[in-house]
Structures are given as C-alpha cells and as structure tokens.
Amino acid sequence: MAPPSTTPNNGTAYINGKVYTVNEKQPWAEAFIASQDGYFITIGSTAEIEAQARQQKLTVYDLRGHFVMPGIHDAHVHLLMSALADSSQIRMPPELTPSNVAEELKKGKCLCKYGHANQDWLVGHSYMVENFSLEALDKDFPDTPVVIRAGAGHSAYLNSEALRRSGYNIESEPDAQGATYFRDDQGRLTGEMAENAMSKVMTTLPQSNLAHVKRVLMSGIKRLHQAGVTSCQEASANTIMLQGLRELEREGKLSIDIQTHIVYAPDWIGEERAETLHKTLDEAKTYASKHVDTRFVKIILDGVPLAPYHTHAALNSDGKVDESKLLTLNVHEAVRKYDERGMTMKIHCTGHGSTRLALDAFEAARKHNPKGPKHEIAHCSGVHDDEYPKFKALNVTAEMSPAFFFVHPITQASGGLMDWNFPKMLAADAQISIGSDWGAGASPDLLPDVAKVVDIVGGGDRNLGGEKLCRMLTLAGAEAVGREKELGSIEVGKKANFIAVDKDLSQGDFEGASVLTTWFEGEIVYEKS
Known part of the structure; x- marks a missing residue:
C-alpha cells in the first residue's frame, strides 16, 4: 500500500535548469525540490538534488536547461473587469x-x-x-x-x-x-x-450573477497564468468580486495569490455604490483567506493625461494642486483612517499635482502613525522632480503602470505629460513595482512591454537592466504587499511559484520572450502548447 500523499517523499525534484532565484545570497542554482504542499525545501546543483531525489525516491522533473525564475507579480490588474470584457x-x-x-x-x-x-x-x-x-x-x-x-x-x-x-x-x-x-x-x-x-x-449597470462572476474570474486567472503571473494586485475590487473569490477559495479552485485593493472612491471604478463599498472595507477581514489578502484600499485621485480629456491634476503656477481635476477630495482623511487600520493605500495619480497631494497625505499619516503600513502611488506617470526623494523617505512604492505605455507613440506625443521616469526613480532609490493595468486597454503580458525599457533601467547596461527588471517583476512586488517572506524569490521556505521562459530575462533578453510553463505552489497551471 502506498504511503499518504502528505509524506515528504511526495515532493518533486526539478533539475537541469538555469535558475535565477532573485535571492542576493544565492542568485543562481540548477535545481530545487518543491514539497508536496507547494514550498521550496532544497535549492542547489543538479548533482545535489538528483542525489537527494534518489535517496528519498522523489519524482524528478527535467527543466531541460530553460531559464527559470520566480512567478511574476503584476502590481496592477482589473481582473474582474478584464475577464468580463473578454468573455461576456x-x-x-x-x-x-x-x-x-x-x-x-x-x-x-x-x-x-x-x-x-x-x-x-x-x-x-x-x-x-x-x-x-x-x-x-x-x-x-x-x-x-x-x-x-x-x-x-x-x-x-x-x-x-x-x-x-x-x-x-x-x-x-x-x-x-x-x-x-x-x-x-x-x-x-x-x-x-x-x-x-x-x-x-x-x-x-447591472452586475452579473455570482455564478458568472466566479466563471469569469477563473478564466481571468488562467489568462494571468499564461503571462507567468502567480501573484497580483487587484486595483478595483468590489463586493461581488470578493464574494466570488471567497467561494472559489472554499471550493479549492484559487491558484493565484491576489491582493485586493477595495475601492474607497470614486464609486464608478468599483461599479458599486460608495456606501456598500465602504461597508465592505469595514468588513474586509471577513473576505480574507489563504490566497486572498484584503488589507488594501484603492483611491483614484485624478484622471488621465489623454486627449481630449486631460483630466490629470497638474500643479498651478504657484505650485498648488489644480483641485478642479480631483476626483476624490478627502484623501488626507481617508489615508489617515485606513493607515491606522494597517491597510495599504494604492492611490491613482497621473499628474504632478495629484502625486504631490498623495505624498503629502502619506507624510501626514506617517507623522501621526510612524509605524504604519507601506503605501503606493499607482502609475507614477506625472512626478515632479521635487517628489522623487519622498518615495523612499515615506516608504512609498512607485507602482509603474500601464507597462504598455512606457514607450508608446501616445506617451511620446504627450509633451511630457506622460513620463515613467525609471532613471529618476532609481536615482532616488525608490522601490519600484510594475503593473500591466490589464483592463485599461492593456493585456497582462508584461514581458513585451518591459522589453522596451531594459536599456533605460540599466543605464545602457542591458544585463543590469535585466536583473533590475526581474526583481521589480517579482520580489519588489512581494515587498510592496508585505509578503516578501512568502513570495517573490526562489528560497527555502517560500511558496513554489515559478515560471520557465524561453529566454534569459536576467540578461535583459525580454524581446520576443515567451512563458513556457507556470507553476503555482508546485503545480503546473499553464503550459505553452
């Protein structure tokens, strides 16, 4: 009679890989073992792992020399919105x-x-x-x-x-x-x-019934797996989405780590009345589970620097914020309220004025609550030179998105209104994460988009740019959501979330790169046919 599937010899040994761990203490490996419950338990050379596999009679998976790295963390997706748009x-x-x-x-x-x-x-x-x-x-x-x-x-x-x-x-x-x-x-x-x-x-606008919400969420998660995404931040979570995720979790069907930024304001991005969104924020802990982290809030502070709207909040000639473009007026009060609860705020800012206002709100909260949580500025396409140093000083993540706009004709024609300035962020030693903004006309495929900024991020050194981008796409995202001890790198004790890619991304070889296989907690959730 075979031993139960929960015993140690039910783990899997992975050998013959070119494994970029994103762990500074051990950046490269050839092989590793994932436990039966989906965690890395040993990392080393192929010879070492093969020997252990023989001793413990483990299943062996040959990575065939492919480049392997941690699963991608997409810092900005609209999962439900995108999945509904694609399927219904x-x-x-x-x-x-x-x-x-x-x-x-x-x-x-x-x-x-x-x-x-x-x-x-x-x-x-x-x-x-x-x-x-x-x-x-x-x-x-x-x-x-x-x-x-x-x-x-x-x-x-x-x-x-x-x-x-x-x-x-x-x-x-x-x-x-x-x-x-x-x-x-x-x-x-x-x-x-x-x-x-x-x-x-x-x-x-009528919402879909819960059965259909669950159906499209599953479809959307599969699409993220194709892009190599094993962890993401949902940027417009509402009540029915959280209900759908809760049921999927109970049914054992969730194969992604998702951090849900529940909408505070404005209500239209949540497609739900403000009073019920705020009630859901008050009850956020009741929706949390193994794979769903609900300690996050979303505010849209201004619009977009796109013609013919130009609804971004700029700075006036006297350095004051153009308040006529603000979509949410009580940002200081909201930040303080949820900061006290230990909830991370993601604030959408595309203009110099909105970015300054959000950073001022974070600074005020930090004075009131010095040990409060890390917060985020979403997009960072309009940051005044005076503001770059504040990101590190205030422990604020620069979430750069949508990635498809990093180098784009619209960006180049914006007259400086859209500027994802990686060199200035890096010079200020800011923590940077990257998001697709899937749902805003984008796709969740980040690799083609970040390929356009490899040289920019590396200051002309393609290899350095590749290493930095790999970290931004993985460990930096885990750090932004406070889960760096569980996710973001291939290290003993962390979740066995990883991908195989047909090119070496650590060397900046993003152009034309394709995700071959995605593993979540040691299980294959996507394979390129």
Missing part, C-alpha cells in the same frame, strides 16, 4: 466611428440572449469613438441601453436609453466635482462623458 462583453476596434459602431456592437462576443452583455444592456470596449453621434446610436438601439467604455477606462459613450435609465437629466444635467460632460449647443448631454460623470451609469 464586446471588444471593439481601437477607434470607432458612427458608421460602424452599431455593426461592431451586433457582432460582439457575448454569453447572453441577443448579445446583451449585462442583462438587457449592451456594453462595449474601445480606445476612442471618433466623432461620436448620439443620434446614430439611438437610431440603431432606440430601446436598448448601450454603454461603450473608452479612454483607458476613464470615459464612456452612452445612448439616450442608457442616459435615461441611469438617471441623467439629458436636458440639464448639473456639473459636479471631477465630472466631465460633453454637451451640444443647447447644453444637452451628447452621451460622451468622463471621470466622475460616469458615476450614475457605472453604479446602475
């Missing part, structure tokens, strides 16, 4: 015109009756709609509410039915803080809007 809603061309919008909506990839993605609502996703025409959309969809999300998730286009159902006054909707409404010559809403103007529609 309509993915449209990057730029739409009135002449083809209806055609594209009708051939959408949906699960529900008549192609309606959210009950009887049609939801589409595009980068931008050129010369949007409310009349054209109303002609084709007079009774069906239609919402097209765009502008990296910061704008939307609605037809008249969607405006009516959401409670907008088409004739005379009042302006509001941080809300951008587009109007015709008579002051009527045109259906195009941005930032806080989306609050009514996004909190009215």
